[in-house]
Amino acid sequence: TCNGHSYIMKNCEYQQIDARALGTPASSFQPCTEMKVPRLRRKWEVFPGKNRFYCDGRIILARQSGILPLTLGLIVVTSVLFFAFDCPFLVTHLTVCIPVIGGVLFLFVVISLLQTSLTDPGILPRALPDEAADIEKQIYTSGSSMYRPPPRTKEILINQQVVKLKYCFTCKMFRPPRTSHCSLCDNCVERFDHHCPWVGNCVGKRNYRFFYSFIVSLSFHTSFIFGCVVTHLTLRSQGGNGLVQAVQESPLVICFFSIWSVLGLSGFHTYLVASNLTTNEDIKGSWSSKRGAEDSGNPYTYNSIFINCCATLCGPMPPSLIDRRGFLPPDDIPPVAAADLELSSFLAKNDTNMVGMPSSGHTS
Amino acid sequence: MAETHILQDLQHQAAIASKVYVQRDYNSGTICKFQTKFPSELESRVDKQQFEETMQTLNNLYAEAEKIGGKSYLEGCLACMTAYTIFLCMETHYEKVLKKIARFIKEQNEKIYAPLGLLLTDPIERGPRVVEITIFEDRSIGFGR
Numbered sequence: 073t074c075n076g077h078s079y080i081m082k083n084c085e086y087q088q089i090d091a092r093a094l095g096t097p098a099s100s101f102q103p104c105t106e107m108k109v110p111r112l113r114r115k116w117e118v119f120p121g122k123n124r125f126y127c128d129g130r131i132i133l134a135r136q137s138g139i140l141p142l143t144l145g146l147i148v149v150t151s152v153l154f155f156a157f158d159c160p161f162l163v164t165h166l167t168v169c170i171p172v173i174g175g176v177l178f179l180f181v182v183i184s185l186l187q188t189s190l191t192d193p194g195i196l197p198r199a200l201p202d203e204a205a206d207i208e209k210q211i212y213t214s215g216s217s218m219y220r221p222p223p224r225t226k227e228i229l230i231n232q233q234v235v236k237l238k239y240c241f242t243c244k245m246f247r248p249p250r251t252s253h254c255s256l257c258d259n260c261v262e263r264f265d266h267h268c269p270w271v272g273n274c275v276g277k278r279n280y281r282f283f284y285s286f287i288v289s290l291s292f293h294t295s296f297i298f299g300c301v302v303t304h305l306t307l308r309s310q311g312g313n314g315l316v317q318a319v320q321e322s323p324l325v326i327c328f329f330s331i332w333s334v335l336g337l338s339g340f341h342t343y344l345v346a347s348n349l350t351t352n353e354d355i356k357g358s359w360s361s362k363r364g365a366e367d368s369g370n371p372y373t374y375n376s377i378f379i380n381c382c383a384t385l386c387g388p389m390p391p392s393l394i395d396r397r398g399f400l401p402p403d404d405i406p407p408v409a410a411a412d413l414e415l416s417s418f419l420a421k422n423d424t425n426m427v428g429m430p431s432s433g434h435t436s
Numbered sequence: 437m438a439e440t441h442i443l444q445d446l447q448h449q450a451a452i453a454s455k456v457y458v459q460r461d462y463n464s465g466t467i468c469k470f471q472t473k474f475p476s477e478l479e480s481r482v483d484k485q486q487f488e489e490t491m492q493t494l495n496n497l498y499a500e501a502e503k504i505g506g507k508s509y510l511e512g513c514l515a516c517m518t519a520y521t522i523f524l525c526m527e528t529h530y531e532k533v534l535k536k537i538a539r540f541i542k543e544q545n546e547k548i549y550a551p552l553g554l555l556l557t558d559p560i561e562r563g564p565r566v567v568e569i570t571i572f573e574d575r576s577i578g579f580g581r
Binding site: 179180183184187196197199200202203206207228229230231235237245248249250263281282285371372379382383385386387388389390391393395 | 455457460462463464465466501502503504508509511512513515516519520521523528529530531534560561562563564565566568
């Protein structure tokens, strides 16, 4: 059949052009396998969420880094102004410890900030197709009639308290307790606290301690700078020399406005840590005392402030579950892409059918 | 040596008949614990007692990893004081126990489950949301395709 033959010819021509494009001699005896050996890919390259990866998967960032550059910039500018204009005066008039303490606090702040932004917050890998199919099967068999959509929640008992687990349509699994799906990063995150634009990342199980140490050290740092600046201005005004210029050069204004918000945030998170709550649960009022007679409905609390703090901040550090630097096995298709591949092979089948049809039309 | 040969044989040559998923048990909170209920699909393949023993040991290992006690506090405080940079050079207690779990699963597969035509997948590769048990076709009995 003419049309079938021309289709085959087109295929061969396409392959030959490919060989030339690669710079190999355009010989039809060239074995096809040499062109098609793929390099081994790492798992971060096929990651389905909206994250960005750098340094071959070592560094992970949310898609929208938000105002992280602004946060870093503000901290650096404030600190530089402090070191440049307040420290010389204070070193001569007070003590040399001041820039040392300021330096240590500054380092702590910057390191905590970078760790919060660049750490995997506790992203849960999406369910593989087999697992998703198994869960779907369980939902449909336990669901009610065929005409209503089956319920996508599961109720479980945690410490004698009823907790509802929701089904995540994106990740195709029932979310473990305290897990929430972040729409900005398109990932389910364990012990989801909130998505922080200042830090440019979600705050979850794995980086909550970094976030907490960041805001606490930032509170100390800002208060320290504010105190030093006020001291500096007070001493200058007593001496009566260059007060106006000192006020203009000092980071007073930035400090004054940021100190209240940072201190407030630290206080709020200290309350959350002490009662073993997440921002998400607090805002939604999941365990508010209005519902039940008991004063604390939170099933995760250890009923002791000390143990709650220790568990949240000094607890064991689980490793990242997404294994971004692991290699994909060369034989297997990446699981999420498998659906696409099936779709494209289905379309290809349709195409050959369509090509075949005119030819069969010709022969008949 | 013979045992690892069986395991590799199974993975490369046998066809997968079905997969069973053992879900997590959240009754005690968010700690990692799997249900020890024996799945009905495995009734013909493996002894119930043996399976429950495997799951119980697995749960105990995870409990060890997530234990909050003196040692974990010390690790946490030390990490906090070094601005968590110590995590770059030191392996955490959790990671050490995870390696122990991986060895345990491999050993269980080689000794018990592979000769029966089953394969346990390390839960950490699935979340750890589930323990995935792959049931291979039992050619000796002559299962149909």
